[in-house]
Amino acid sequence: MGSREPDDAAILRRYGFELDPVIEAYKQHVDRSLLRENLRRTPEQRWQMITAATRLAEEMRRAGKDRRGG
Amino acid sequence: MAADLGGIVGVLADAGVEVIVIGGLAAQAHGSARLTQDADFVYRRSDENIARLAQALAPFSPYLRGAPAGLPFRFDPPTIRRGLNFTLTTAVGDVDFLGEMTGGGTYEQLLPHTIDLVVFGRTIRVLDLPALIRAKRAAGRPKDLEAVAELEALLAEKEGPR
Numbered sequence: 001m002g003s004r005e006p007d008d009a010a011i012l013r014r015y016g017f018e019l020d021p022v023i024e025a026y027k028q029h030v031d032r033s034l035l036r037e038n039l040r041r042t043p044e045q046r047w048q049m050i051t052a053a054t055r056l057a058e059e060m061r062r063a064g065k066d067r068r069g070g
Numbered sequence: 071m072a073a074d075l076g077g078i079v080g081v082l083a084d085a086g087v088e089v090i091v092i093g094g095l096a097a098q099a100h101g102s103a104r105l106t107q108d109a110d111f112v113y114r115r116s117d118e119n120i121a122r123l124a125q126a127l128a129p130f131s132p133y134l135r136g137a138p139a140g141l142p143f144r145f146d147p148p149t150i151r152r153g154l155n156f157t158l159t160t161a162v163g164d165v166d167f168l169g170e171m172t173g174g175g176t177y178e179q180l181l182p183h184t185i186d187l188v189v190f191g192r193t194i195r196v197l198d199l200p201a202l203i204r205a206k207r208a209a210g211r212p213k214d215l216e217a218v219a220e221l222e223a224l225l226a227e228k229e230g231p232r
Contacts, residue, residue: 012225015200017204017222020215020218023218023219027223030219030220032223035223036227039224043100043189043196044190046101047095047099051074054074054107055074
């Protein structure tokens, strides 16, 4: 399997990286639309979003545990 | 005081601790959408910086992650000087402080491969994207390779034609 984007290999080679078949296989599942959205944000905005998502995940875990009687 | 892991970056910056943000937090700074549960840093191993690190972290009750409770562990300058890489649990979450990173080396060796970011009003050093990819490739664990796939896609998005 190759990269989704034909230019990826040339860009990677510019930085001294060779294509790795395992990484290329994982790359098929990368949601690039999500990355493009993220790249429009500042690093600070990205960390704020991640912090909020982490808090939500922790709260969901806690709620699930409570429901299971844990 | 830092209420979460993001805040600990500010605490370290305010205390003048020389660290480089690596791992998942660095990946997020570069645009990664993956969640991370810990914060990873490479710290400078000078005596002055070790003293600043120990003092800055003390309010967060650092303890060896995964170790049994009650060990006489203190994250103080003698302990830091005796060791190198520390995987810690703290009051605000899990934090790793590495004196040397696989695939990257020491603070001084990584410094040319960092970018400065202004986050929460502080300037912090973050490992640049190619160096982060190199380090994750060197680590070679399945979870790292999965992360590399996203980081390489990010590199292509940043450098390729839109």
